[in-house]
Amino acid sequence: MSSRRELFLEEIGLTPLWRLRSREAEGGRAHEQERSVPVAAVPVAPAGPAAAQPAGAAHDRAGRIARIARMDWTELKAAVAACTACGLRKSCTQTVFGVGDGAADWLLVGEAPGAEEDARGEPFVGQAGKLLDGMLAGIDLARGEDVYIANVLKCRPPGNRNPEPAEVAQCAPFLARQVELIRPKLILAMGRFACQTLLDTDASIASLRGRLHRYQGVPVIVTYHPAYLLRSLPDKAKAWEDLCFARRTMAALPAQT
Secondary structure, X not given: OOHHHHHHHHHXXXXXXXXXOOHHHHHHXXXXXXXXXXXXXXXXXXXXXXXXXXXXXXXXXXXXXXHHHOOOHHHHHHHHHHOOOOOHHHOOOOOOOOEEOOOOOEEEEXXXXXXHHHHHOOOOOHHHHXXXXXXXXXXXXXXXXXXXXXXXOOOOOHHHOOOOHHHHHHHHHHHHHHHHHHOOOEEEEEOHHHHHHHHOOOOOXXXXXXXXXXXXXXXXXXXXXXXXXXHOHHHHHHHHHHHHHHHHHXXXXXXXO
């Protein structure tokens, strides 16, 4: 690790926790853990209130999903900016579409924009963003370099409250299309709502960690949200384990075609 990176990590309180282990030390454990990792096939769209809707509403929703699934990047960004499907657009400053390499191998998915993200139009900024940057640096990654960052919700919920199921259901097709356009090799789901949305489950992060899941055929690894880690420092060690697992998994994946 370079001295510049060490100084950066020290400044945000990550050293020595985020220090990357040697390839030799990781190698043996990688093969052992990957052989025992169960893979769960999951549906593309999360369960939501659509199942209880009248036939007409369900048909309209299906048509909307189909339209989003055909959009290119320009159309998708415009659709997100103009979306009023769940009502959150009325109370937020701007939509937070996502940022990074549009053909990245790594896709990081968070939950919803906070106040700073809403003001700047970019996910994971402020103290949580600094922590995320440090986490990425620990595994030799950097924001925007082979990394794309997005949220499940594109609009900030009032008062940073938790996303509601109906809001997630309306926004999930946008994230699904982002996954299809990026074609990442691996998704890192950060936080409870990201994990539960992508994996269509109400299971806890603790029960989902350490295993390989899938979304649209893409491997998914579950970890804690950086904002949570700022409040629960002991769990930084667990998040580091998740990052090491993600790095080993990525190294073992076949080359993208």
